[in-house]
Amino acid sequence: MASVTSQRLTTLLGSWAGRGPAYTELAERLRLLALDGRLPDGTRLPAERDLARTLGLSRTTIAAAYARLRELGCLDSVRGSGSYIVLPAPPGVPAVDEAGILDLTKAAMPAASIVAECAGRAVASLGPELGRSGYEIVGLPRLRIAVAEHFARRSVPTDPDQIMITNGVQHAIALVVGLLVSSGDRAAVEQPTYPHAMDALLAAKARLVPLPVSPTGWDLDAAEAAFRASSPVLAYVMPDFHNPTGGSLDVAGRERLARLAARSGTLLLADETTALLDISRGPLPPLAAFSPSAVTLGGLAKLAWGGLRVGWIRAPRSTVGRLAQARTSHDLGTPVLEQLVAAELLEHEDVLVAERRARLGEGLRALITALTAYFPGWTVPAPNGGMAVWADCTPMSSSRLVMASRLHGVALTAGPRFGVNGAFEHRLRLPFTASPDELRSAVAALAAAAQDGSAGPSVAPLIAV
Ligand SMILES: Cc1ncc(COP(=O)(O)O)c(C=O)c1O
Structure with a gap:
């Protein structure tokens, strides 16, 4: 079974501290790492004492964070053997009703018309x-x-x-x-x-x-x-x-x-x-x-x-x-x-290319307009193709936004999922593959999530395509 060292985990955690108590913030960040695959199912976490030393925190804080993860169904501790990540939603037993969630973790469109x-x-x-x-x-x-x-x-x-x-x-x-x-x-x-x-x-x-x-x-x-x-x-x-x-x-x-x-x-x-x-x-x-x-x-x-x-x-x-x-x-x-x-x-490659160009162009315009209106402080370079913008959301934390946006009905992937060592905490990938109406609602929901900043409920594992 894979294990993660305290040093590696510290890198993956990035700057995780937030406005809430340290143990809940730490538990939330660990949960995100489990959900998006950076801590795969079955990964053994460091011993509480080791992690406390590396993070410069008390052992009680780590123990409370691990206890919170157990409560959320993300951690299994076996006496004498350690604590292991478990995926929170085993197949067939979704932790929340995913219906009604706009899934922007996948940059993907419905089938082309032909x-x-x-x-x-x-x-x-x-x-x-x-x-x-x-x-x-x-x-x-x-x-x-x-x-x-x-x-x-x-x-x-x-x-x-x-x-x-x-x-x-x-x-x-x-x-x-x-x-x-x-x-x-x-x-x-x-x-x-x-x-x-x-x-x-x-x-x-x-x-x-x-x-x-x-x-x-x-x-x-x-x-x-x-x-x-x-x-x-x-x-x-x-x-x-x-x-x-x-x-x-x-x-x-x-x-x-x-x-x-x-x-x-x-x-x-x-x-x-x-x-x-x-x-x-x-x-x-x-x-x-x-x-x-x-x-x-x-x-x-x-x-x-x-x-x-x-x-x-x-x-x-x-x-x-x-x-x-x-x-x-x-x-x-x-x-x-x-x-x-x-x-x-x-x-019919030319037909497919033309259809995608039209849809993606519309999506890109709608997304950029909505982001400019709701997040004037962000830097959002507009690409000339592809499926997503890579927004600079400084000073906001994309991990925090991703967890909060779930509560508001939007699933996204945090910036660090696209990096090697926990980098890109201030970057958010926003696909423009959904319809313009969906994208406008998604950005409005993201703005509401940025306002309240709390973390979402336990959710199914995320894949980021
Ligand atoms: C860059 C890149 N490579 C590969 C894939 C996976 O492609 P496929 O669905 O053909 O397996 C994706 C899906 O999003 C992708 O973005």
Whole structure:
């Protein structure tokens, strides 16, 4: 069972003290860490005495915080063995009625309008597949060709043999990380970054090397220093409409990043989940155009529908072969019907792009207008694409806002979930994927939460996509 040291926990806790008694504030912050996955289910917390020493608090305060967590159903203490995080809402037993909560923990939209129609055509074309085994470990030839054409349209000539179809991009991340990262390897990740990519790297016991990114861009001087100092085995990056900042790496930046990575023998793992969510930027060549060894991940979750669970990996042919071998211990391929739907959808990529552009543009405008009205003191850079704004909510604490906003019917993800070491306490990711009306109500609810500042009730675990 994993345990967390007092030092590591202190880093994760960040600046947790607030207006309430220390033990309740500490318990609330620990609860948030459990809910959003930074303290996974079953993690053993430090002994009360150790944590008291490291935090400079009395043992009574820690004991009271742990007791409060037990009361909230987030901690299980076993005499003589320690205290363990337990997820507060076991499957099927939700701690609160989640209906009526506007879920902005997921930057995700309902299915695009053509999904149902494409699914119908896919069912109609299923016949010949039914005469085959259905086990397609690297993917249906028809879809691999369609994905290769998707890259060729974006000026990266691609052979279908370079493509593996996966069950979404998260699956692709896990497969690539499982193949290429060994325990103790260094892996570079943008800071902030997509949390579940960090989860995959930490599960492989990688040591994370931060590459700073802000809404105004990538700090490539810092990246150069980090690559030189640690020669990471891979660097996981989102060059287009980065999640959560919404920024894009310009052409010169792509060239330089590719050069730096080549020099330090670092493989670039480019996540293009959000690459086509362009509101007003215009196309840029994929990172693979500058780095022949780059592995590129993409999928249809954001462009078409998350419920499809279809993604892909573009990699050198030899890597696709090794991935296919490694995959068999987990799963034996992506469902055929879903692959047919994906192939149909890719034939209408331009329709999907235009529909998402219109919806995201409306959402972005509504969100920025509401934030400017309710939170004039915040700095909210408006991205030219992607799914979320990365607001600077200084001096407010995003962890506190997230816990309080639950009481007001809005679920959000706290800034530190996107960072390596408890950073970004004054940053809040606000997706603009919901409808303009929902976004206006969400910001009004957030303003009410900021007023009362109290913490929400026990809730189900949060995933941040
Ligand atoms: C950057 C990024 N990568 C991967 C994923 C997961 O994608 P999928 O739903 O295809 O697994 C997400 C989902 O939000 C994402 O934002």
